[in-house]
Amino acid sequence: IEPRLVTARASVITARLTLVVIRDITERERVEEMRRDFVANTSHELKTPVGAVTLLAEAIESAADDPDQVRHFASRLTAEAGRLGQLTSRIMNLSRLQSADDLTELRDVSVDEVVAAAIESQWLAAQSADITIARGGSRRAYVRGDVQVLTEAVGNLVANAIAYSPAGAQVGVGVKLIDGVVSIAVTDRGIGISEDEQRRVFERFYRADQARSRRTGGTGLGLSIVKHAVQRHGGDIELWSRPGRGSTFTLRLPAVDPPLNLPDKKRRAK
Numbered sequence: 312i313e314p315r316l317v318t319a320r321a322s323v324i325t326a327r328l329t330l331v332v333i334r335d336i337t338e339r340e341r342v343e344e345m346r347r348d349f350v351a352n353t354s355h356e357l358k359t360p361v362g363a364v365t366l367l368a369e370a371i372e373s374a375a376d377d378p379d380q381v382r383h384f385a386s387r388l389t390a391e392a393g394r395l396g397q398l399t400s401r402i403m404n405l406s407r408l409q410s411a412d413d414l415t416e417l418r419d420v421s422v423d424e425v426v427a428a429a430i431e432s433q434w435l436a437a438q439s440a441d442i443t444i445a446r447g448g449s450r451r452a453y454v455r456g457d458v459q460v461l462t463e464a465v466g467n468l469v470a471n472a473i474a475y476s477p478a479g480a481q482v483g484v485g486v487k488l489i490d491g492v493v494s495i496a497v498t499d500r501g502i503g504i505s506e507d508e509q510r511r512v513f514e515r516f517y518r519a520d521q522a523r524s525r526r527t528g529g530t531g532l533g534l535s536i537v538k539h540a541v542q543r544h545g546g547d548i549e550l551w552s553r554p555g556r557g558s559t560f561t562l563r564l565p566a567v568d569p570p571l572n573l574p575d576k577k578r579r580a581k
């Protein structure tokens with residue numbers, strides 16, 4: 312081989328190596344940037360409720376002689392502390408789902424049970440908003456996963472469907488099992504989400520139409536948790552929505568066979 316050719320080859324190899332190294336650094340920087348963003352966003356979002364708790368505690372101190380005022384501030388303090396508690400537990404869940412740690416509690420999970428538990432967890436919210444929840448579809452779908460993570464994901468979708476629907480409306484939760492894929496669809500006829508915002512609602516802390524969303528007192532983390540939860544289970548999430556007409560969020564997860572020790576009736580039941 313001509314010496315010049317060798318040099319040329321060597322430089323091609325060096326270029327490739329450099330490219331690989333650069334790519335690796337870029338990936339590391341991206342992960343580091345995401346982590347920094349997460350910490351920054353989180354600290355920012357925690358400031359408001361922490362500030363409110365502090366102010367209310369001070370208000371109670373200075374109203375000590377007036378029992379009515381104390382009761383009033385104390386009940387607001389309880390509400391704010393509850394919100395703060397919900398926010399921190401959501402932040403922890405999201406950070407666990409975003410980390411590389413394996414999901415620990417993997418087993419064959421009945422989707423029917425997940426849906427039932429998710430609806431149960433939102434029973435009070437539905438009741439107070441005068442919303443009825445209709446359930447339908449396949450009862451024999453199973454997936455491999457972490458039952459708590461999946462229940463929280465479906466629960467978040469049901470909670471949103473309730474929160475963004477008018478009083479008296481109906482929310483639907485349907486399960487389908489087709490060609491080895493389980494889909495869980497949560498449908499509402501509520502306010503809907505504009506096309507521009509549909510792409511953004513899965514970002515953490517993003518809340519569409521700020522003024523309207525703030526009234527319902529959410530955290531902007533629910534859908535981000537849902538997205539990471541399904542991704543960790545090898546699935547995905549799809550959103551259909553029209554402003555003023557409502558939304559359908561569909562989770563798709565790889566199905567597994569029902570456990571063999573199930574009673575025959577349940578194995579055959581549709």
Ligand code: ADP
Binds near residue numbers: 529
């Ligand atoms: P939040 O705690 O604000 O509900 P989410 O991450 O669950 O946070 O949702 C992000 C935003 O997406 C919400 O603030 C709301 O604007 C919009 N959204 C979510 N679900 C629905 C729905 N079913 N109907 C209309 N808008 C929704």
